[in-house]
Amino acid sequence: MAGIxxxxxxxxxxxxxxxxxxxxxxxxxxxxxxxxxxVVAMGGVEMFGRGLLPREELAxxxxxxxxNFAFSLVLxxxxxxxxxxxxADKIYAKDVxxxxxxxxxxxxxxxxxxxxxAVPFYGFVVDMPAADRVLAIIGxxxxxxxxxxxxxxxxxxxxETISAAFGVGMAAALFLAILLTKFLGATGTLAGLTAGLAxxxxxxxxxxxxxxxxxxxxxxxxxRAFRSHWEFAVVGLLYNAAIWVDKWVMWLSPGHxxxxxxxxxxxxxxxxxxxxxxxIIPAMTLFLVSLETRFFENYLQFYRDIESHATNAEIRRSxxxxxxxLREGFRNxxxxxxxxxxxxxxxxxxxxxxxxxxxxxxxxxxxGVLGALFHALLLFTLVIISYFDLRRVLLAVTxxxxxxxxxxxxxxxxxGVGYQGYGYFLATxxxxxxxxxxxxxxxxxxxxxxxxxxxxxxx
Amino acid sequence: xxNGKLQADVCIIVEGAYPYVAGGxxxxxxxxxxxxxxxxFHIVALSADTSPKTLRYxxxxxxxxxxxxxxxxxxxxxxxxxxxxRLIADLEPPLARLLRQGGFTDYRAxxxxxxxxxxxxxxxxxxxxxxxxxxxxRMYEQSAPxxxxxxxxxxxxxxxxxxxxxxxxxxxxxRLYHAVSTGYAGMVMAxxxxxxxxxxxxxxHGIYTNERRVEIAMADWLADxxxxxxxxxxxxxxLRDVWIDAFTGYSRACYEAxxxxxxxxxxxxxxxxxxxxPEDRLAIIPNGIDYESLSRVPRDTSCRPPTVALIGxxxxxxxxKTYIRAVALLRDLVPGVRVLLLGPxxxxxxYFRECEEMVSHLGLSDTFEFTGRVILHDYxxxxxAIALTSISEAQPLVLLEAxxxxxxxxxxxVGSCRDIILGRxxxxxxxxxxxxxxxxxxxxxxxxxxxxxxxxxxxxxRCGEAIRRRTEKYYNKRVVDQLxxxxxxxxxxxxxHVASAEAVS
Numbered sequence: 001m002a003g004i005x006x007x008x009x010x011x012x013x014x015x016x017x018x019x020x021x022x023x024x025x026x027x028x029x030x031x032x033x034x035x036x037x038x039v040v041a042m043g044g045v046e047m048f049g050r051g052l053l054p055r056e057e058l059a060x061x062x063x064x065x066x067x068n069f070a071f072s073l074v075l076x077x078x079x080x081x082x083x084x085x086x087x088a089d090k091i092y093a094k095d096v097x098x099x100x101x102x103x104x105x106x107x108x109x110x111x112x113x114x115x116x117x118a119v120p121f122y123g124f125v126v127d128m129p130a131a132d133r134v135l136a137i138i139g140x141x142x143x144x145x146x147x148x149x150x151x152x153x154x155x156x157x158x159x160e161t162i163s164a165a166f167g168v169g170m171a172a173a174l175f176l177a178i179l180l181t182k183f184l185g186a187t188g189t190l191a192g193l194t195a196g197l198a199x200x201x202x203x204x205x206x207x208x209x210x211x212x213x214x215x216x217x218x219x220x221x222x223x224r225a226f227r228s229h230w231e232f233a234v235v236g237l238l239y240n241a242a243i244w245v246d247k248w249v250m251w252l253s254p255g256h257x258x259x260x261x262x263x264x265x266x267x268x269x270x271x272x273x274x275x276x277x278x279x280i281i282p283a284m285t286l287f288l289v290s291l292e293t294r295f296f297e298n299y300l301q302f303y304r305d306i307e308s309h310a311t312n313a314e315i316r317r318s319x320x321x322x323x324x325x326l327r328e329g330f331r332n333x334x335x336x337x338x339x340x341x342x343x344x345x346x347x348x349x350x351x352x353x354x355x356x357x358x359x360x361x362x363x364x365x366x367x368g369v370l371g372a373l374f375h376a377l378l379l380f381t382l383v384i385i386s387y388f389d390l391r392r393v394l395l396a397v398t399x400x401x402x403x404x405x406x407x408x409x410x411x412x413x414x415x416g417v418g419y420q421g422y423g424y425f426l427a428t429x430x431x432x433x434x435x436x437x438x439x440x441x442x443x444x445x446x447x448x449x450x451x452x453x454x455x456x457x458x459x
Numbered sequence: 460x461x462n463g464k465l466q467a468d469v470c471i472i473v474e475g476a477y478p479y480v481a482g483g484x485x486x487x488x489x490x491x492x493x494x495x496x497x498x499x500f501h502i503v504a505l506s507a508d509t510s511p512k513t514l515r516y517x518x519x520x521x522x523x524x525x526x527x528x529x530x531x532x533x534x535x536x537x538x539x540x541x542x543x544x545r546l547i548a549d550l551e552p553p554l555a556r557l558l559r560q561g562g563f564t565d566y567r568a569x570x571x572x573x574x575x576x577x578x579x580x581x582x583x584x585x586x587x588x589x590x591x592x593x594x595x596x597r598m599y600e601q602s603a604p605x606x607x608x609x610x611x612x613x614x615x616x617x618x619x620x621x622x623x624x625x626x627x628x629x630x631x632x633x634r635l636y637h638a639v640s641t642g643y644a645g646m647v648m649a650x651x652x653x654x655x656x657x658x659x660x661x662x663x664h665g666i667y668t669n670e671r672r673v674e675i676a677m678a679d680w681l682a683d684x685x686x687x688x689x690x691x692x693x694x695x696x697x698l699r700d701v702w703i704d705a706f707t708g709y710s711r712a713c714y715e716a717x718x719x720x721x722x723x724x725x726x727x728x729x730x731x732x733x734x735x736x737p738e739d740r741l742a743i744i745p746n747g748i749d750y751e752s753l754s755r756v757p758r759d760t761s762c763r764p765p766t767v768a769l770i771g772x773x774x775x776x777x778x779x780k781t782y783i784r785a786v787a788l789l790r791d792l793v794p795g796v797r798v799l800l801l802g803p804x805x806x807x808x809x810y811f812r813e814c815e816e817m818v819s820h821l822g823l824s825d826t827f828e829f830t831g832r833v834i835l836h837d838y839x840x841x842x843x844a845i846a847l848t849s850i851s852e853a854q855p856l857v858l859l860e861a862x863x864x865x866x867x868x869x870x871x872x873v874g875s876c877r878d879i880i881l882g883r884x885x886x887x888x889x890x891x892x893x894x895x896x897x898x899x900x901x902x903x904x905x906x907x908x909x910x911x912x913x914x915x916x917x918x919x920x921r922c923g924e925a926i927r928r929r930t931e932k933y934y935n936k937r938v939v940d941q942l943x944x945x946x947x948x949x950x951x952x953x954x955x956h957v958a959s960a961e962a963v964s
Contacts, residue, residue: 306608306609307609309606309607309608309609309610310607310608310609311604311605311606311607311608312596312599312600312604312608312611313604314608315608445589447592447596448589448592448593451592451612452537452587452589452592453537453587458533458534458535458587
């Protein structure tokens with residue numbers, strides 16, 4: 001038969017709309033989780049540290065912890081996001097035999113990078129006792145390992161294991177820290193905390209190997225994912241750096257202190273910020289819960305409708321439901337967080353006093369709380385953006401957040417102590433507005449974005 | 460791909476065929492170009508995708524260029540801007556009409572809308588812009604609102620994407636545009652008629668809309684799986700209708716655009732008229748055969764059993780089983796008859812095995828012979844009548860090849876069999892029957908026709924002579940070549956018609 005049968009043939013090929021859905025979902029837990037843990041850990045040190053150690057000893061200890069959390073998160077960021085994607089693809093394809101290998105390969109890569117920085121730094125640049133040097137390096141590796149291992153368990157949706165590991169490990173950390181501090185001072189606190197974190201890491205890794213009892217094969221196969229998912233590597237780096245960049249700028253500004261010969265911190269700014277971050281824990285929890293429940297159902301429904309040959313009217317209806325779920329979740333979190341924020345600002349001096357901080361922390365804390373409000377909303381928006389796989393948008397928003405947080409913090413330094421924290425607040429506010437506008441523009445046109453603008457099948 | 464810089468005499472437009480795909484239409488095109496060696500040709504080959512293609516024919520020297528138009532091209536750019544909204548608003552009404560069994564007027568308006576904004580109307584704007592997606596949704600709501608949106612989306616992109624490829628492609632210059640099917644090839648021709656003011660010709664071998672109908676009917680994924688009880692108002696429109704309506708619109712636009720519509724036989728013309736072809740433009744030009752060499756095949760007049768043959772492949776569409784049943788009846792009517800099946804048996808082994816079983820089951824093993832692939836010249840002189848039991852044919856050349864050797868036929872009423880055996884209505888003077896035409900799957904009628912021809916030598920001779928003369932007069936390749944020569948001359952000599960106002964802009 002002459003003529004064409006091709007127009008029809010082309011159509012029978014399968015669409016790939018839902019292939020990536022689960023991997024986008026994992027990204028949510030992966031981006032929100034580590035920050036939550038950082039917030040709790042930093043806030044915990046800030047809250048309890050003063051009861052445990054004298055001022056100078058505490059600074060020595062907490063500086064190491066801050067450095068370890070900050071730089072391990074930034075270094076692990078790109079690897080974590082890329083491995084998340086790689087794993088999600090593998091799990092979707094039911095091809096999980098190289099999961100154990102991937103864990104080891106990714107750890108080797110991360111530790112290689114970490115060692116390049118940590119060993120010279122803690123070994124030679126800083127000035128601290130030998131035991132502290134060793135503990136600092138071990139702690140750096142352990143925390144980095146935790147960021148990475150959590151990815152594997154979030155991909156497995158083993159949130160119970162993650163919670164249990166963190167609960168048990170951090171309880172052990174607190175107990176050991178108190179115990180060892182009595183004998184060894186700050187070195188003991190560091191040892192206790194490191195041991196607790198090592199326990200967390202051990203439990204996570206044990207669970208992964210229990211889940212995937214395969215031989216270690218193709219440990220570096222995930223490196224190819226850096227090519228296909230390079231945007232996520234950049235996002236992982238930029239976002240985690242953006243969280244910390246205001247602190248880094250302050251560490252180089254008036255009011256900073258240098259410990260161990262080379263470790264600059266800004267105790268007032270850092271302390272106020274870490275305490276302020278604690279206020280977003282309720283909102284973050286509510287956010288994760290509402291994502292997991294109503295939004296995620298609507299989200300899956302939308303794509304499943306399309307794939308199961310729904311009519312356009314049905315597709316529009318499920319689009320409407322996604323938008324509705326997002327609006328409602330957003331409103332709930334905004335209301336809750338605003339109330340918490342308002343109360344925290346009102347009772348700031350009391351809160352700071354409870355944490356045995358100086359009154360000079362109060363104005364920074366107030367800006368910090370406001371900033372944390374918008375930071376939470378920004379994170380919420382970022383996660384939604386990653387759900388819809390809008391990579392370029394994600395990239396743009398994290399880059400904007402990083403640049404704004406760095407420059408605005410720097411710009412307000414000359415205005416004096418009263419404006420410390422104002423840069424962070426403005427940066428989160430503006431970044432949030434930008435992210436919201438970008439996301440709303442696309443999600444309000446989700447059918448078009450799904451079928452054409454962001455449809456990999458057209459490529 | 461080569462582009463002729465010079466203006467060719469004739470631009471031949473083929474879809475999924477010459478020179479990259481071998482087949483009936485491709486061979487026809489190749490022979491046509493070779494036969495008209497006083498003219499230069501430019502080939503526009505429409506292909507499905509961008510995959511690299513190899514030439515299946517050695518191009519004759521009078522082909523000055525080949526232009527490939529790829530119908531389904533990937534397009535990833537996401538254009539924006541207000542101008543696209545205006546373009547789509549301009550384009551949508553005629554495009555929607557064209558896709559719903561519209562015609563040339565709608566196609567001209569589509570073309571004009573695209574030409575009015577040449578810089579805006581890129582493939583990306585027409586396929587990937589948000590206004591285009593909104594247009595797609597509106598068309599869906601108007602034409603198939605209850606069907607799978609996902610399937611409609613891909614259907615629309617295939618149907619309309621191919622159309623946009625045709626609208627946006629570079630058009631070679633020529634003095635005459637000859638499409639070898641409707642569909643997208645017809646759309647290229649219609650566009651050329653509008654934009655160059657030169658005449659257009661259409662030759663349809665099979666009827667495009669019918670072939671698409673068959674494909675679409677077989678495409679299960681296009682069927683909407685709806686519970687029957689919801690289907691109260693009888694058959695609702697579904698995606699199959701969307702496809703068929705679009706192809707019907709394309710065909711109608713092509714019929715209305717061209718100056719002459721030729722096909723192989725009368726039966727096709729009924730379908731063309733149904734799809735909107737103007738009757739006064741219709742003409743029949745059959746495919747020709749090498750009459751001179753076949754007419755010289757000597758008759759074997761030695762003493763031998765009466766012999767009939769079916770010439771063709773052993774496949775279901777030839778309905779060989781009806782032929783075998785007819786032979787069982789024929790053996791009782793003409794004792795000692797010898798029966799041949801001349802043609803390859805390896806194409807459908809399962810069907811061949813069933814046929815062989817049938818032959819032995821009916822006790823025909825001594826009568827019936829599958830010869831396999833043979834050289835026809837070696838057998839024709841020893842065959843007294845030809846049988847054809849196909850359930851579908853276009854223009855079966857075997858009847859003509861046998862006819863050239865004065866062998867009459869008994870054939871089913873498919874394709875151009877009636878034209879060949881009984882003569883066209885406009886045959887002047889009437890040459891008389893060249894055998895018998897039977898209904899489909901009717902072994903008794905086939906057996907009776909064959910028996911009449913075998914038993915009555917006078918009848919056989921009369922029929923053989925009638926079909927020989929008909930073949931000589933109407934189906935001789937030289938005659939057919941001359942018909943195309945005249946057709947081309949007539950249209951090449953036409954003055955440019957005034958191109959429409961839209962096309963000039």
